[in-house]
Each structure stands twice: as structure tokens, then as C-alpha cells.
Amino acid sequence: MSTDKICSENAPKPVGLYPHARRVGNLLFLSGVGPRIAGSNANDSGIPGLVLDHNGNFKEFDFEAQVHSVFQNVRSILEASGSRWENLIDVTVFLVNMKRDFHTFNRIYAEYFKENQPCRTTVEVNALPTPIAIELKCIATI
Template sequence: MRIFARYKKRIMSKISTQKAPKPVGLYPHARKVGNLLFLSGVGPRVAGSDATDSEVPGLKLDKNGNFIEFDFEAQCRSVFDNVKVILEASGSSWDQLVDVTVFLVNMKRDFHTYNRIYAEYFKENQPCRTTVEISSLPTPIAIELKCIATID
């Protein structure tokens, strides 16, 4: 059993970084398994912020949680930047992404903006992609990404 435990520790590891928003629950930013890297859901919150913070680029809420300001493009760029930070902290890179699952809270309003910005960020590397509309996310954000990348 000790040999298996040492082997398992070598091929599987948890990765967290203070350069990205804190996870909303008890999970790492990423997990390395062999030469694959699985990122937990990543949102646009500001690095170091936690779920109780309202530090979301392009979003301002009043005391009742109603939108005062909403800029989806700012959230989209921020989530891509957060993914990049986690990839780099994990020993991977943007060019090593192989699969991206995108969760949008409002497909009709936000998909065209998302698709345009996605094309800017993925000119060279074109991972597989799935985009899904969902009714809400655990914090007041409009987009979240779930990614798989390779790692050397």
C-alpha cells in the first residue's frame, strides 16, 4: 500500500494559487493527473477575492444585489486572464488547453460578445469547446470556464 500511495502522490497533485480568485468551496484551482491538468470552474472575480467579495470586473451591485453596472466583456476578459494565471501556476500554458466548457448565464445577451472575445484569445490554439446556458452561478457572475490542458 505504501508503494501505491507514493505512486499516486507522484501522478496526482492539487494546485492552488493566490494569483487567482479563491475557490467558492473546498476544492483546488486545478488538479494534475499524469500529463493532464483539470481546472475547477473559473470565474471572473479579482485575484485573491473570495465568494463574499463583490470584486468582479464590470459588475457593480446595490445593497439589494441589483445591477448598477454590468459589462459582460470585462467579465469575459477577466475569466480568460484567470484561467491563464492558473494554467501558468500549474506548469501549463494557454497553448496547452485541449478542452473548454463555458457556462453562460444569458446565452442570448452574451454569446456573441463571448464568441468574439474567444476568437481573439484562441487565434492559434483552438481547443474543443462546449458552451452551455445555465440559470445561475454561485456568485453574481455571468460566465465560468471549466478547462482541461496538457502539462509537460
């Protein structure tokens, strides 16, 4: 069975040596997707709603902006792969602060998934590779 590697110009570059997604048969597996803006890299913030001081401490933080951005990045990767938002079948959510962010995420998630309701798992993690508060791991059909 052949697998196709997919990279999207409309999503931020991965922070390691991996593609945005891989197609296997009619399934699409997305690598972890964060909220960074396309064209930014791991060394600059490029994170919506986040302003850091010269020591890397948060000066401004807007979790809602990160959620909307991560959904846009997932959508961009899906479309570059020949899939679409409605084809998502499984979403794993990684939150850095479950207590602070879960209810906000759940509210915004419900806006994006009124019709299509993929399976979902939400877990809290200690940290992510860049100063982001959320990352998604998704599976879709093509």
C-alpha cells in the same frame, strides 16, 4: 497514478473546498473558473464590470470585462500548474444569459484562440454560485 492539487495565488480563491486544478499524468483539470479578481472572495463583488446596489441588484454590468478577467484567471492557474494557454485542449463555457452574451463571448474568444483552438462546449445555466455571468471548465496538457 498520483494526482497533484494546485492552487494559484494569482487567481481568486475557490468558493468551496476544492483546488484550482488537479494534475493527473500529463493532463491538468481546472475546477470551474470565474471572473472574480484574485484576492476577492465570494462575499464581496470583486467582479470586473459589475457594481451592485445595497439589495444585490445590478447597477452596472460589463460582460466583456468578465470575459477578459476569466481568461486571465485561467491563464494564471495554467501557469501556476506548469502549463500554458497554448496547452488548453478542452473548454466548457457556462453562460448565465446565452441570448445576450453568446455573440460577445464568441468574438472575444476568437481573439484569444487564434492559434490554439481547443474543443469547446457552451451551455446556458440558470445561475452560478456568485453573481457572475460566465464560468469556464478547462482541460490542458502539461
